[in-house]
Amino acid sequence: MLRAATTDDLGAIMAIERSSFPTDAWSEAMMRAELESPHNHYVVAEEAGVLVGYAGVRAPAGASDGDVQTIALDANRRGRGTGRALLHALLEFAAERRVHEMFLDVRADNPIAQGLYVSEGFREIARRPNYYAADGVDGIVMRLDLRAWTDARNPSTDDAGVCT
């Protein structure tokens, strides 16, 4: 089950944050600011009442572009479609805010996350050498045409059923 995150989720989110990103986890203060920002939308995944994942998007009202801020699942709950469901929730929220294009940064040594993003239509547009400096890992900047993504999920019915 997915639902909007609240600051009551902070402790459970931080536990997953720290275990998922051991060298570059956000601080609790940073995560709280993320959850409280009116420009952001955070979603959590729950299984049997237990928070197993979270994801967030930055999509300020009126802006034409947005950012996938983060996404992570408890290590025991990965590979079962929940990450994709969380990403879809973020992209749907951004589309409702009339965002046109989405951006994100992903570690060059994270092929699993890259695979998820590419399968949704994100494409690499830039590399940031040593962006993840604690590990000496490059960052890959990816972009998604969100209107194309939305169109692909909701094909126009203009021509459907038209007999001539």
Ligand SMILES: CC(C)(COP(=O)(O)OP(=O)(O)OC[C@H]1O[C@@H](n2cnc3c(N)ncnc32)[C@H](O)[C@@H]1OP(=O)(O)O)[C@@H](O)C(=O)NCCC(=O)NCCS
């Ligand atoms: C990245 C992450 C959120 C993906 O969530 P998930 O629930 O494991 O992924 P899903 O089951 O929804 O799978 C989505 C896609 O991810 C990729 N993927 C998932 N698990 C994979 C694996 N073990 N090997 C290779 N690709 C994998 C595939 O492209 C998959 O699509 P497919 O099922 O059609 O092949 C999750 O693995 C995670 O929390 N990783 C640690 C934190 C992290 O790296 N976050 C991203 C920061 S940019």
